[in-house]
Amino acid sequence: xxxLIFILLINSIIFAEGIKLSPTTITSTTxxxxxxxxxxxxxxxxxxxxxxxKQYDNxxxxxxxxxxxxxxxxxxxxxxxxxxxxxxxMSRVKVLVDGISLTPLEEAMGTLPINSIPVSSIEKIEVxxxxxxxxxxxGTTGGVVNIITIADTRxxxxxxxxxxxxxxxxxxxxxxxxxxxxxxxxxxxxxxTNKNGYRDNEELESKSFNGTLDYIINDRNRIKFQxxxxxxxxxxSTEVKKSILAINRKAxxxxxxxxxxxxSFSIDYEFKANDNWTxxxxxxxxxxxxxxxxxxxxxxxxPKIGKMPFSLTLENLKSTLDGGFIEKSKGIKLKSKYEYxxxxxxGGYDYITTNVKRDSLVTTExxxxxxxxxxxxxxxxxxxxFGNLEGQVITKNxxxxxKDTHALYLLNNYNFTEKLTLTTxxxxxxxxxxxxxxxxxxxxxxxxxxNGIMESxxxxxxxxxxxxxxxxxIEESNSNWAGEIGLNYRFSDVGSVYTRxxxxxxxxxxxxxxxxxxxxxxxxxxxxxxxxETIDSIEFGLKNMVGNSFITTSIFLSQTDDEITTxxxxxxxxxLKEWRFENIGQTRRIGAEIFIQQYLDRLTLTESITxxxxxxxxxxxxxxxxxxxxxxxxxxxxxxxxxxxxxTEKFSLGGTYVYNSGYEKRExxxxxKIKTSGFGVTDIYGNYKIKDYLSVKIGVNNIFNEQYNYFExxxxxxxxxxxxxxxxxxxxx
Numbered sequence: 061x062x063x064l065i066f067i068l069l070i071n072s073i074i075f076a077e078g079i080k081l082s083p084t085t086i087t088s089t090t091x092x093x094x095x096x097x098x099x100x101x102x103x104x105x106x107x108x109x110x111x112x113x114k115q116y117d118n119x120x121x122x123x124x125x126x127x128x129x130x131x132x133x134x135x136x137x138x139x140x141x142x143x144x145x146x147x148x149x150m151s152r153v154k155v156l157v158d159g160i161s162l163t164p165l166e167e168a169m170g171t172l173p174i175n176s177i178p179v180s181s182i183e184k185i186e187v188x189x190x191x192x193x194x195x196x197x198x199g200t201t202g203g204v205v206n207i208i209t210i211a212d213t214r215x216x217x218x219x220x221x222x223x224x225x226x227x228x229x230x231x232x233x234x235x236x237x238x239x240x241x242x243x244x245x246x247x248x249x250x251x252x253t254n255k256n257g258y259r260d261n262e263e264l265e266s267k268s269f270n271g272t273l274d275y276i277i278n279d280r281n282r283i284k285f286q287x288x289x290x291x292x293x294x295x296x297s298t299e300v301k302k303s304i305l306a307i308n309r310k311a312x313x314x315x316x317x318x319x320x321x322x323x324s325f326s327i328d329y330e331f332k333a334n335d336n337w338t339x340x341x342x343x344x345x346x347x348x349x350x351x352x353x354x355x356x357x358x359x360x361x362x363p364k365i366g367k368m369p370f371s372l373t374l375e376n377l378k379s380t381l382d383g384g385f386i387e388k389s390k391g392i393k394l395k396s397k398y399e400y401x402x403x404x405x406x407g408g409y410d411y412i413t414t415n416v417k418r419d420s421l422v423t424t425e426x427x428x429x430x431x432x433x434x435x436x437x438x439x440x441x442x443x444x445x446f447g448n449l450e451g452q453v454i455t456k457n458x459x460x461x462x463k464d465t466h467a468l469y470l471l472n473n474y475n476f477t478e479k480l481t482l483t484t485x486x487x488x489x490x491x492x493x494x495x496x497x498x499x500x501x502x503x504x505x506x507x508x509x510x511n512g513i514m515e516s517x518x519x520x521x522x523x524x525x526x527x528x529x530x531x532x533x534i535e536e537s538n539s540n541w542a543g544e545i546g547l548n549y550r551f552s553d554v555g556s557v558y559t560r561x562x563x564x565x566x567x568x569x570x571x572x573x574x575x576x577x578x579x580x581x582x583x584x585x586x587x588x589x590x591x592x593e594t595i596d597s598i599e600f601g602l603k604n605m606v607g608n609s610f611i612t613t614s615i616f617l618s619q620t621d622d623e624i625t626t627x628x629x630x631x632x633x634x635x636l637k638e639w640r641f642e643n644i645g646q647t648r649r650i651g652a653e654i655f656i657q658q659y660l661d662r663l664t665l666t667e668s669i670t671x672x673x674x675x676x677x678x679x680x681x682x683x684x685x686x687x688x689x690x691x692x693x694x695x696x697x698x699x700x701x702x703x704x705x706x707x708t709e710k711f712s713l714g715g716t717y718v719y720n721s722g723y724e725k726r727e728x729x730x731x732x733k734i735k736t737s738g739f740g741v742t743d744i745y746g747n748y749k750i751k752d753y754l755s756v757k758i759g760v761n762n763i764f765n766e767q768y769n770y771f772e773x774x775x776x777x778x779x780x781x782x783x784x785x786x787x788x789x790x791x792x793x
Contacts, residue, residue, distance in 0.1 A: 225786030461495030
């Protein structure tokens with residue numbers, strides 16, 4: 061009741077300036093500036109002014125409040141869920157920074173580094189649900205999120221934002237832009253964050269920097285250099301048991317120490333051949349490295365050693381995972397725009413080469429064999445069999461793969477009349493994979509009585525016994541095509557109705573090309589022989605001003621053939637872990653989105669509702685998925701409500717309410733369906749202008765102290781913060 065009463069007073073997300081729709085332009089759908097009213101997609105535009113109202117300190121929190129987007133978390137970081145992407149969000153939603161992909165090519169051990177972008181460097185964020193395959197290729201069927209920086213503004217400014225808040229949160233964000241000459245423009249941004257986490261023993265220190273040098277050579281030539289650097293260092297912990305959480309929500313799980321570093325560099329060159337024809341080239345290089353050290357305590361099974369007729373299980377055995385992930389990408393993007401009498405033709409060529417290296421070393425503590433449980437009954441207890449023998453299991457895994465991609469595309473906008481536009485597009489993409497995957501498990505044995513390395517017939521290879529060793533070469537290629545066709549009819553300056561069809565695809569990730577399964581009692585690498593996913597989508601939409609309200613709505617249907625999924629066995633035991641990637645058959649997603657914003661003098665209200673029904677409609681041989689099951693990790697509903705009210709010219713108040721419904725997921729070893737809980741969070745904020753150039757901002761997040769979780773399994777959770785506070789200052793010239 062408290063929430064509903066509050067919503068009646070202040071309802072809606074404050075994003076989007078619909079009343080300014082006609083002059084607003086976006087770049088993500090064509091690669092060039094296009095008026096938003098001419099787009100045949102349901103686009104959410106987040107402006108710099110929107111971001112400044114709530115004193116956001118990272119991109120993750122901005123997107124949590126954005127209509128259509130659901131943020132899901134793992135212990136490695138956030139992922140962006142659009143149009144029912146679910147557990148495959150990392151592969152189905154492409155995140156860009158000025159058109160360059162931020163999304164890693166590897167899901168396992170990787171994370172989406174969206175918080176590596178300084179908030180003050182953001183000019184706007186364009187969110188395009190369910191589209192982008194023609195321009196951006198594989199991995200866009202859920203949608204595209206393009207973060208546009210201040211690099212192209214060419215305005216003189218200086219901004220300083222500071223923030224202090226709960227959990228010892230300290231943040232400072234500085235940005236400046238300066239026209240050094242009539243032709244040369246410099247922009248610099250930097251952000252520093254130091255804070256503790258909500259749970260005990262969590263902390264983070266991060267630094268980010270973005271710099272741009274933009275030079276207009278003459279009326280026809282322009283060149284731009286841009287570099288971004290980010291580093292963080294901290295500690296967090298794994299999920300915690302629900303029984304512990306009921307007593308103490310801040311209780312930590314097993315310790316995780318992490319650090320990461322990301323750097324990128326790009327050169328953009330623009331040449332206007334004539335008034336109708338523009339050529340554009342982009343060279344880029346990125347490198348993302350992440351390292352972590354994770355403690356773990358669990359039951360650990362040791363497979364049969366030598367000719368022993370039994371395996372051993374040790375309860376609550378401690379181990380340490382030392383993992384590393386490095387991804388390096390470089391490439392070139394060439395495109396041209398030709399404006400003819402009745403439209404615009406855009407063509408391009410992309411080449412991207414990416415190398416992914418992933419290493420992990422799992423080392424158990426030394427244990428006594430006498431403490432183990434034997435898998436089959438025998439006449440003697442373990443103490444009589446092993447005496448004082450001790451052991452230690454070491455598991456090594458390595459992945460080193462390359463993916464090279466070439467792509468050609470054409471996108472044409474043809475104007476039948478001043479109001480009716482036909483959009484058609486096609487893309488061809490060819491990818492080639494090379495590399496290898498290897499693993500090995502060894503058992504070190506010790507004899508305490510002799511105070512040295514043991515010698516025993518139990519270990520046929522001596523004190524170091526190789527329990528398993530495997531290697532698989534990866535060499536594969538595939539080709540895919542994407543296309544789209546759509547109509548947009550503009551019946552007023554800000555109103556339009558549209559329909560569109562798109563065929564997209566998702567090519568397998570390099571790590572998905574290898575399975576590890578048991579064959580004749582031996583765990584062996586095999587080729588997964590995956591097909592690329594293909595997705596057919598259709599959408600209808602409307603946007604218009606009705607009185608003092610701006611309304612945009614869409615309905616959509618998509619069908620995915622050969623959707624890729626993962627089946628794990630012994631997921632918590634590196635020595636015995638098995639996995640299988642396979643195409644599960646067919647899935648269907650149907651849904652609707654509506655966004656309404658009202659302008660009532662000093663009060664602005666907004667309502668956003670997204671509904672998605674994601675269902676498995678066909679299965680192959682998969683034993684844990686059934687026809688009619690929900691697609692894992694898809695929330696049916698997202699509701700966003702809020703308000704922004706200017707009490708005076710200097711003082712304003714606002715609030716947001718965001719509700720995410722629960723979703724289904726599966727515990728793959730037991731095939732059980734787990735239903736997670738939905739949650740609704742209410743935030744309020746205020747802004748007071750001391751001077752035209754100086755303002756103070758305050759806010760309370762989760763004001764009703766909703767207890768909800770970022771991540772949840774049948775027995776464990778990662779809890780989200782309770783009520784917390786912040787105060788900040790902004791200096792703008």
